[in-house]
Amino acid sequence: MRAFARQMTERMKAVAAAGAVAAFWLAVWIFAASLVAQPLILPGPGAVALALLRLVCDGGTWAILAGSGARILGGLALAAVCGGVLAGISSRSRAFAHLVAPALSFVKATPVACVVVLLLIWLGSARVSIAAVFLMALPGVYFSLAEGLAQVNKPLEQMFRLHGVRGWRLFCAHTWREVLPFVLSCARAVIGMSWKAGVAAELIGMAVGTVGERIYQAKLLIETADLLAWTVLVVAVSWACERVLVWLLRVSGPVAWRVAVRAHGRGARG
Template sequence: MRGSRSHRLASWLAACLLWLGAWQVASLLVSSELLLPGPLAVLGSLARLAAAGTLVRVGSATLAHVALGFAASLLLALPLGWALDAFPAVRRVVLPGVTVLKSAPIVCVIVLLLLWFGAARVAEAAVFLACFPPLLFAVLEGLSELDRGMSSLLSVMRVPLWRRLLASFWPQVLPFVVAASRSAVGMAWKAAVAAELVGSSLGSVGERVFQAKLLLETSDVFAWTALVILASRLSEALVVALLEASGPLCRSLSLMGLGRGGGGEGRALPPLTSIVARGLRFSYGGPSVIEGLDLELAPGSRACLNDASGSGKTTFLRLLDGVLAPTAGELRGGAPFSVQTQGSLLVDEMGALQNVLLCARGRARDEVERTLAEALPGVDPLRPVGELSGGQRRRVELVRALLSPSNTVLLDEPFAGLDPDARRRCRSLVDRLLGGRTLVMASHDEGDLRALGARPLSLRPTR
């Protein structure tokens, strides 16, 4: 690894020396400092500007323009991207304008800004308008790839919105924002310098480039250009590093205050209620998956959906927790729910402990650790769940559902893929931790019904 890094560094330095040598040769061939000063002359100009303090002072002014414009574009792109994704009608109105802005030449935009608003803050505005479209489209692309199932599950489990945003939303959108930022930062510097040059912004890099051009100080033009290139690369590296660090930081912040026990973030559970279905029907657009279902489950009862595959067991569980809405009929009661879905829905970068704590409000950390040790003996609870096997992930999800505050626990094939010993331990956990709550479970194993004392429940039409 170290040798490979050293090889890349040596290759990069060799390429730089090659280009510098070509530049010097071209300067000697041109034989005119006015047309093409060599690298040594430009280095002399940089040294002179640095010694006078001009380099830092002027560069800092342009850096401030870049930072303000870029930060404003990112801070607007995030909430606007979410709004456009959530409201398609708004998206249809807004996106054409953003597309036009993305295609507009930045110099023309700068001239219009000067005509409309004058020179004040024109650099920040130009940076904002250059960076906002790519960042917004990156957010929208990230949202299109968002794990909607994970978002729905956290919502059903009543995880507060701010925790969901930090634990799931931002880390999933982050790679797309990072990719866009790699090019947006460079665009920000170009837009800032162009705006400063056109608007003659005093004390800025653009204004110094303009002055050097008037005075025919070509080496100074090259010196300021070199400063912009270096600052752009360093800014890009800094922005990318900060963004990449924000992912783990946000996941850690999402757990703030959890694991102490003694309460559920001010959310007391309502009284247990019966689950009632009357004439329930559901269709995905074709034939009905569930048709004419009538049933009633008393508070605290245990029921197992054991119809054949394709009979609508998973669909019924999603109707219960509100992820799906009935096509016709009525389904009420049982809320709030804790859920283990058929598909694996975990924050892969978090450990089992953190995944459970995120939803298990009011539970003490040591209680969660003990339960995980019982369900997954020998597994480090801090190991990222993305590294666990499918059966281990199922058990993490089961513990999360059992320890989360709810009136009804919904389990979709909770013991599928588990070996006999793990199945026995997990059945014991469900029996012990259910604690008087209602259980609705989907399973084909008759042993699950007997072990948990659940009554069979059919989704076949009752009339």
């Protein structure tokens, strides 16, 4: 009971601290807006809240967010699969790792705008966001997984093999759990970056019916409150995606272990 009360007290303190920080920055925003006194340059929180409410109540907003989100998450999923395959091959072939690393390092250092412009020439505006997210996320996924695979406990892996645990069961019981901390660290960095790259690609490419197009229209019409409202929506959706995906990844460790143990138990009985 005391532990529960202590935990509730700590949570209340954390909520109060977060509220105090939010109130401070809200006050700074109000003061800056009143100092500028130009809503077209810096609207106040009230104007942005009204614009945000209008967007939230509009069904078209959610359709646009869903479409952009599907393309961004599709590019991210593709980067995860390709990065995993490349990292797996690199862990077994040092020559392949030396061959791939410079190209991915070059892509990692290339500005998003340059990548988007090239993709527009090659692919057109319809597919530019998926390709941009894929290229921006791939180096982060690859290098994180390659580092994780290099740090796998080899003696423990040999012990699993001696007990007949091989193939996908070895991956679930040992490899994935060893690599998971690197995957979680990568996910926290890559998911937010993917949303930035995807929206930037839509904005530069002027893809119709996307978040980037709406942000460009708000800028063109100098609707600063709408621009900030769209920014808040994108940040909120990106944050929600990161929380959900990180939670799923964190849960996957114990789940993979239980699946491997059950499969090994059935194999031993058979």
